[in-house]
């Protein structure tokens with residue numbers, strides 16, 4: 001089968017490609033990425049040269065370009081990881097989030113209809129469900145939890161999800177959606193909590209923690225997320241939404257302290273900063289649908305996963321330093 005993987009030079013998409021290019025030698029994977037500030041060609045350059053992999057530099061919002069790519073490549077399956085993904089940026093500059101996350105999704109789905117793609121999969125987030133109170137550990141997000149967003153980022157993802165379901169109902173496009181909790185693992189851009197903590201701690205710099213660090217996230221290893229996406233794309237029922245969660249709820253402060261301990265760095269590096277406006281309190285996800293229907297299960301627990309992840313960043317310091325210096329932006333031209 002011929003796959004289009006958008007956003008494949010980002011954190012989750014690049015991990016997905018490393019997983020599937022190796023696992024499915026008879027399938028063919030085109031990675032399409034605009035290489036925005038969050039896209040890093042270094043994340044996938046070791047896949048270049050593989051028989052079943054190709055990188056294409058381009059923008060999912062460019063209709064003419066996308067049409068041509070679909071015509072040339074004859075995709076069976078489209079998986080859309082491409083997005084503007086950082087909540088803080090969406091608060092400062094919402095416009096690009098609507099353009100990429102909603103209109104980009106529309107462009108991809110229009111091409112998927114025109115060229116008879118067999119499955120369009122939208123990679124979404126548990127943030128579309130809003131947040132849960134801190135004092136109700138019994139509550140979890142289910143697939144039928146109402147959409148109730150807090151940030152321009154989550155609203156743009158929710159808008160895209162609704163459009164995906166509408167394309168299924170109105171045009172019969174064979175779609176699936178996965179909604180996942182917070183991911184951690186290799187290749188995450190150092191603007192998100194875990195790589196920020198590691199890269200700051202490496203240089204004994206102050207580590208910013210929003211508010212009192214009490215916000216709770218449900219952490220999932222990126223490999224487990226991607227195993228879930230792969231199962232849903234291949235075996236999931238058309239028109240369905242599937243939640244994927246880590247069953248590892250931690251406050252942000254707990255996560256920061258765990259990392260500092262592993263790195264032998266003092267907690268005095270922690271600096272509390274003014275809370276993010278509209279900051280979601282708690283995310284927690286019920287993954288029982290995908291577990292029962294598709295046999296998905298987590299392969300990582302948080303304590304082993306975070307240890308392995310910290311080690312990865314420590315062993316790949318040049319990967320972080322290239323981002324800090326801006327050199328990573330030249331990786332594609334210099335290839």
Ligand SMILES: NC(=O)c1ccc[n+]([C@@H]2O[C@H](COP(=O)([O-])OP(=O)(O)OC[C@H]3O[C@@H](n4cnc5c(N)ncnc54)[C@H](O)[C@@H]3O)[C@@H](O)[C@H]2O)c1
Pocket residue numbers: 006007008009010011012013032033034035036037038039040058059060061080081082083084085086100104123124125126157179180181182183184189
């Ligand atoms: N990171 C998480 O914890 C998490 C959790 C749940 C869902 N998600 C979703 O998973 C997907 C991937 O997230 P991520 O953390 O890997 O994000 P990321 O920011 O690391 O990567 C996004 C990638 O998309 C590319 N991109 C952006 N705009 C583009 C455009 N117009 N055309 C083509 N490519 C473009 C970027 O260059 C980058 O490579 C997103 O849809 C996100 O909403 C992320």
